[in-house]
Amino acid sequence: MPHRNAPLTETGRLRLARCVVEDGWPLRRAAERFQVATSTAHRWAGRYRQLGEAGMTDRSSRPHHSPHRTPTRLERRIIKVRVARRWGPARIGYLLGVHPSTVHRVLTRYHLARLRDLDRATGRTVRRPVRRYEHPAPGDLVHVDIKKLGNIPDGGGHKAHGRAVGGRHSSAHRDPTRPRKVSNHPNLGYGYLHNAVDDHSRLAYTEILPDETKETATAFWTRAHAFFTTAGITVTRVLTDNGSCYRSHLWRDTLTAAGITHKRTRPYRPQTNGKVERYNRTLLDEWAYNQPYTSEAERRRALPQWLHTYNHHRGHTALDGQPPASRVPNLHRQNS
Template sequence: MSHRNARLTVHGRRLLVERVASGRPVAHVAAEMGISRATAHKWLRRWRAEGGAGLADRSSRPLTTPHRTPASIEADVCRLRTDRKLGPARIGPILGLPASTVHRVLTRHRLNRLSWIDRPTGTVIRRYERDRPGELIHIDVKKLGRIPDGGGHKALGRQAGRVTRNNMGYDYIHSAVDDHSRLAYSEIHPDEKAATCAAFLTRAAAFFAEMGITRIERVLTDNAWAYRKGLAWKNVLAELGASGKLTRAYRPQTNGKVERFNRTLLEEWAYQRLYTTNDERTAALADFLHTYNHHRSHTALGGQPPITRVNNPAGQYS
């Protein structure tokens, strides 16, 4: 993706080079492409020095920032934010800083929203991120009522749907989300027993390996019995060479990435349209997952789909 103010994309820069290489004057080519001669010469210099790679975008971040707020003062800003939950307008006078500067510091350290901080402890509970794919996998189960043939209450109305859905039971959607890339995998099962959870983890690991995440280091789950005590679950973790980690009791935010994925799952798959049978909804899950992983823009990834972070694990999206 080119810089938002760039006149030329990478494709446009290649056209520039091809037209100049064909013997046309640089000034003429620059004029017809709507750029200055200086810009045209810049891309030609990079192309001659580096080849095609020289036409790619580069970071506009400066090498040094001499006027940036000192690290010690930034630490004081963060301390006042996490310890006393103060905002920029109150932190500024304490430290002798403009509120706008305090806000930029908080944004840089991802503390600009109090909803991302656990109020009692000051611990950041949202917007954390692991450094590489496979370092941490979030797993959770979402219980969803089955749809009777002909449709449920969403299709038939509350009164009619209440009669037809009796004794239909529930589907249990098991989902795994990679912390770094947000790559997701889901399956629908009739229960959440230990054997079912263990078999799901095995297939999820195979899916992640197929996508390029060949090693799972840790698996984070809630405190359900299947994850705490299930021998089948512990055996699969041992086979994968992964360690299990449990969330804090009564703190679903700890497993926030898969909890947020569950919400997307409901909005963009389960409740996205009216289904007339449960099998119809089940069949639509695969298409949703492919779209989510390969095509759907993700706000936490700079508008890119999760698969781009597997292919480019060192890339930064902010």
């Protein structure tokens, strides 16, 4: 099967070759007709003369000889040490006098299991279950995070018009009051997506704000807390990363006054706040980069509708295909 960028399929190659070999077309004429290079037309015509229709398939790009490949005997020794001692590439390399990267390539070539997937006592491959936690009730834990997102220039950026036109749009000031920080470089600025996601229900609340200061983050949480309260959710704990706004006294005092416990992730360990990190990716894939917007204002106008769809209609894999609204007691305010 030809690769995705091939200009000709196997049928197209056969037609080109027959035009040259059987109908006597010049190579240049056949190349222009099928919109390929003359050398390409020459290659497929030659293979047709030699092999017929069977020559129209792609050949492997693997070389016939690899003189610098690791010797088979050394590969066997690497595999033997790995299986017997369950060592990593570095220790095997030190033992056999081989660079660890070479050992890693050999282990990868023979599809040997990673050490983390092996039982150290028996050497058998074990299937580790997916570690997924979920708090039992809405509000037991709310994940909060900030995602920095570049603004779209008026007229559309490179995703809408390509690099040439998008670059010209970006070079113009979207906001004349914002000076360039670097000469000849656009300064469109950024929007900061402040996000709050409930751990149990995955109910989300998002605002686009101009910065990530402690005052902005605290004001956002006040509105997010009111949103969750209106939905019938009593928030008892909030989990954030170690950003400066979340380490401020203002943030601490605001949560303490509301009777909320603040938890922070371990440094350089974003997986702890994984639910909101995954929400950030969904937000980018399904809203921010879902279509080529022609302005930042157009993209921001689309956010409320997308957020409503996410909370009320979009099926969530962790909720057995149900939307977050299925786990929230009063999202539609039917009990108020």
